[in-house]
Amino acid sequence: MNVLVVKANNRPDGISTRMYNTFLEQIEQNEELNINTYDLFEEDMPYFGQDLFSALGKMQEGVELNDTESRLLQAKQKAKDLISDADVVVLAFPLWNFTVPAKMQTFIDYLAEAGFSFRYTPEGQHQPLLTDKRVIMLNARGGNYSAPEMQPVEMAVNYVRNIFGMHFGMDIREEVVIEGHNANPAEAESIVNEGLEDVKKAAQNLAYQNT
Template identity: 35%
Template sequence: MKTVLSINSSILGDNSQSRQLSNQLLERIKTAHPSVKIIERDLAKDSLPHLNGEQFSAFITPPEQRTAEQKVLAAQSDDLVQEISDADTVVLALPMYNFGIPSQLKSYFDNLARAGMTFKYTAAGPVGLLTGKKAIVLATRGGFYFGTDKDTQTKYVKDFLGFIGITDVEFIYAEGLAVSPEQKAKSLAGASEIITAISI
């Protein structure tokens, strides 16, 4: 493990439970791999614009044919793609907002889905290009959703990461955090135990 990309998408900053779990995992990684390089990206603090027509047009225009304006529109996405391309492991702190992923994370995913850069289309279907990486997802929820049809996050995140080539994806869940203080403590302790035992 040489480089870890840590992605936080909670709007709660340091009060975020998903961030606290990801911080625990990062500390464990640093202990096990002292020379690891950790890149941190806070999508709530440094939010990305929602995808629009002008940006999408810049994405699909060959670099050598882009206008000056299109080069500016594509530059941030290019940097994000390079950042995740350079990472060996992705640590994703994932709160649940209204049954889905935070809109900040959706914007980030939209910036990563770049034909010819993170995936390509073939006669047999799309093929992800960011292979050989592992993703660990710290999923926190106020209620209990894992294994139900209301857990839209797990499949979506796995599908998206797989689409760009990251198929080794492990989820660690802390659920029922809003049910009661006792349940919150129990769920966070359980997630912490998994973090302590996870193979890194």
């Protein structure tokens, strides 16, 4: 089984970083898994925008690309290749300012391509194209966003769930969320430790992800 583990936090002491590390520690000795890691903050990932559309136009016309355009197309293709090769995608990411880090948004923008991750039928209906892949989500958020009054502003897990699950069609097998450690400092250690135990369980369950 090919497993891609994506890290979307460059804070060494970040809780989602600890979730990423904990998950890897649990699976790295499993000889049945072919593991790839993808650290979004270590990758050269130019932002998605006009540079991409300019590059695509130049390619069609046979015009030489500039450095930014070339880097962008290479980064986009690398992200697509890693997803194409993966059976299971593990996403370790924080909630920053109610949403995902910009690097993760860029990664998603690279993948959200008509003909690769989705398409529209001749009747104009949306059809996801990555339905053979599974997802495990590992998220950390310092506040208590499960509370009803906070749920409307939680745009990290909800967004990722909708993009990878609904838009791309991936099967979201597990979601592990550690939350409230900043809002409840007296309980922070126990909250985090309990969450990391859930991460370990998710990693141990990975052997069953092909069922």
